[in-house]
Amino acid sequence: MERRRIKMQNLIEYKGWIVAGVFVLLFAAEHIRPVVTYSFHPVKRIIKNLSFWPFNIGLSLAFILPVTYWASQHALLARHEILGGLTGLALDILILDLFIYWWHRAVHEMPFFWRFHEVHHLDEHLDTTSAIRFHFGEIFFATFVRAALVIVFAVPFTSVVIFEVLVLAFTLFHHSNMALPQRLENALSKIIITPSIHWVHHHAIRKDTDSNYGTIFSFWDRLFRSNSKTHRSSNMKIGVEGRKDKQFLKLLLSPFISR
Numbered sequence: 001m002e003r004r005r006i007k008m009q010n011l012i013e014y015k016g017w018i019v020a021g022v023f024v025l026l027f028a029a030e031h032i033r034p035v036v037t038y039s040f041h042p043v044k045r046i047i048k049n050l051s052f053w054p055f056n057i058g059l060s061l062a063f064i065l066p067v068t069y070w071a072s073q074h075a076l077l078a079r080h081e082i083l084g085g086l087t088g089l090a091l092d093i094l095i096l097d098l099f100i101y102w103w104h105r106a107v108h109e110m111p112f113f114w115r116f117h118e119v120h121h122l123d124e125h126l127d128t129t130s131a132i133r134f135h136f137g138e139i140f141f142a143t144f145v146r147a148a149l150v151i152v153f154a155v156p157f158t159s160v161v162i163f164e165v166l167v168l169a170f171t172l173f174h175h176s177n178m179a180l181p182q183r184l185e186n187a188l189s190k191i192i193i194t195p196s197i198h199w200v201h202h203h204a205i206r207k208d209t210d211s212n213y214g215t216i217f218s219f220w221d222r223l224f225r226s227n228s229k230t231h232r233s234s235n236m237k238i239g240v241e242g243r244k245d246k247q248f249l250k251l252l253l254s255p256f257i258s259r
Contacts, residue, residue, distance in 0.1 A: 011161050019168045026128045030177040036234050038125060048248045049129035055136045064143045068160050071147035075154035092159035099149050101220040103142055104213040115255035122246065124239040126202055131175040137255055170216045174198035193218050196232040203230060204239040
C-alpha cells in the first residue's frame with residue numbers, strides 16, 4: 001500500500017513538471033513566432049489569466065485527485081486482463097476524450113453550466129494563458145461526472161492522470177498563439193485539435209463558439225457534425241458575442257450573479 005501511495009505521488013509530481021514544461025515551451029514559441037501580434041502590452045491580461053492557476057491547482061490536489069482515486073477503486077465491474085497495458089491505456093484515452101467532447105458540448109448548451117464556462121470564453125485574446133483561465137466551479141462539476149465514468153468503465157487512476165497530462169498539454173497547444181507551418185497544421189488537424197481549429201471555437205460569433213468542441217482528437221467533431229467550416233484569420237474577433245471581458249474578481253463571482 002505504501003509503495004503504491006509513493007508511486008501515485010511520483011506520478012502526480014511528474015504531471016505537474018510536464019505540464020509546466022509544456023507551458024514554458026509554448027509560451028516562448030508563441031512570442032517568437034506569433035500568429036497575431038497584439039497592439040497592447042498583455043501583462044495585465046496574462047496576470048489575470050494566470051491568477052486562475054492557484055485556485056485550480058488547489059482544487060485538483062484537495063478534491064479532484066482524491067475523488068478520482070476513490071472512483072477508480074469502486075469500479076462496477078472488474079476489467080478483463082486483455083485491457084491492461086497500452087491497449088487499455090489507449091482505450092481509456094479514447095473514452096475520456098469522448099467524455100470531454102460531450103461535457104464541453106453540454107456546458108455550451110446548458111445555461112447553468114455556461115455561466116461557468118463563459119468565464120473562459122470572455123477572454124478577448126488567445127494564447128497559452130487562455131488555457132489556464134477556467135472557473136473552478138466548472139472543474140468542480142466536471143469532476144463528479146468524470147468520476148461516474150471512471151466507475152462505470154473501470155478506468156484506472158493511472159490512466160486518468162496520464163490523460164490529464166495529455167489534456168492539459170493539448171489545451172495549452174491549441175490555445176496558443178504559435179504560428180505553425182501551414183502544411184504541418186493541415187496534416188495534424190486531420191487527427192488532433194490544432195490552434196487553427198480551436199481559435200474558431202473562440203470566435204465571437206455564436207455559431208462558431210458552439211462548434212469545434214474537441215480537446216485532443218478532431219474526429220469527434222466531424223463524427224458528431226459539430227465542426228465549423230469557418231477558417232481562422234488574424235483579424236478574427238475573439239470572445240463572446242455581445243459580451244465584454246471582466247476583472248478577475250468579477251469573473252470569479254459572475255456565475256453566481258443573476259442576470
